[in-house]
Amino acid sequence: MEYLYTVLILVGIYTILASSFNLIIGFGGLISIAHPIFFALAAYCSAILNMRMGVPIPLAIVAGTLFATAMSVMLSLPSLRVSGDYLLIASLGFQLGFVEVIKNIEFAGAASGLTGIESLYSGPLRSPAFAATVGLLAIAVVWLVHRLTHGEYGRAIQAMRDDEECFASLGRNAMAIKITIFAVGSGLAGLAGALYAHYFQFLSPEQFGITQSALILTMVVVGGMGTTAGPVVGALLLTALPQAITFLNLPVAVMAPLQGMLYTGLVLLFVFLRPAGLMARRARR
């Protein structure tokens, strides 16, 4: 049962991550792959605030989320001046560079990782309570992304994504929209990170590397970029599918690359066979 709760919690966390990434890349058209870094920033911030300064966990989670949001604004102000390929390369550099920096920071556990993080809940109901909390927050995030992208503001986001020059010529501020969706998306990734830290109670730089970027991207592409339900389906499918492989009891040296090949192979299949993702048709109706 504990195992099932852990899978459910992972589905919830990845739903938040994939939905928030979809807001940036799918709805906003901002090609950044540094999403796991905001996940990491909030996770480390929340864990360190609680461990080293005694900040209560709920407050530390909020602080971690706000920290990720603030950092995303600081990154986006200069880097959203460039767009398309350049933004993508900048985000790749930020992703790899940040992981390298964490590896050298001693108080964050350096390369060996941060251990002994306190759990949000304790006692026999720890996992069900956490699963319920994550589940509710995941629903709230999906609803928030849906609201943000389907009203008047949503139409502005789509117009900005489809033709930025035309959008700007109508007197609208494309940069403000970009920064807003980047900050909201990154902040939500931060929320997922802080929750992750206080459930799994261990953080290491390797958890936030390029593999994590590929996984979140896979969830969005497979589910359907620019759709509300797509990332949810992607997160559910790609969190549940690798669990099937774990039942094969293969050695870690075989299982890890096999899971990686499964993710990347799936993305390649979708890129060629169904580039709009699983939920595309439903979104057009």
Added chain:
Amino acid sequence: MLDLNVLLQIAWTSLATSTYYVLFAIAFALTLKVAQVWNFVQAGIMGIAFYAMFAAMRGWGWPHAAGFAFGLAIAVAASVASEVWGYRVLRRRRSPPLLLFIFAIVVAEFIAYALSLVFGTEPQSLTASMTAEIYLVGGVAISSWDLGALAWTALACGMLYAYLQFTRQGQFLHAVADNGELAELYGISANRAYLIAMAIAAALVSVGVYLYGTRASMIPNAPLELMLLAVIATILGGIGSVVGAGLAAVFLSLLQSASILVIPSQWQSSLIYLVLFIVILFFPRGFRLPAFLGGR
């Protein structure tokens, strides 16, 4: 205490180290110039070339020349396959740049995972011993590897220059790079040009990987990080300038080596990411070279 010999040693070592970075950078810049793709598949090609050479040389005991030729052939075939069954299909469908990028990065990762599965994640090198003969020239240690690497890199770059400048096919690559649609009107096949660019890039990468593998160890995930320097060099050297990318790779290698004088060694690898940011934010079109060096 710094002295001239230390500085000269750093300069020489970074020049020798830059050889494989130069080859990675000009391969990346060439495909970007001709095919207009940020070809991250190159990281996968680097992995394929290295592990094919590793299997031939260390696994089957082939001589280095045969092992290198085997790695090169496999790498060229893989690169051509990525163009024919990957980029060309996506181009024909007029796929958005995001999809091309996703394809490139995901193929590179898929190859890295496949190599991890087959060869494991232990660091591997192409030679059992990485020691080289050392000569002392005016207080500067010069190894036989340094001299070999410089000679091979000069030869590869010279051959590329001659091909691009003095052959008809090379001129076709320039024409497609400048204006693919116009080139097609004159009967030049853009698809053929893309294919040639991919094949040349794979050959350059194979030489670079061979040099790297005879000096350092490789793990399946390493090529993507090695590629990043090539990407920075391509931007810094000015998009569209193959020569600029090569020179920028030498500069970056020198900068990374010289940084040991001012920052702790564990932060040395982070420096390159800082440079990437500065370059993208302040010099997104790179630096312009004089016309005779390939600038515009």
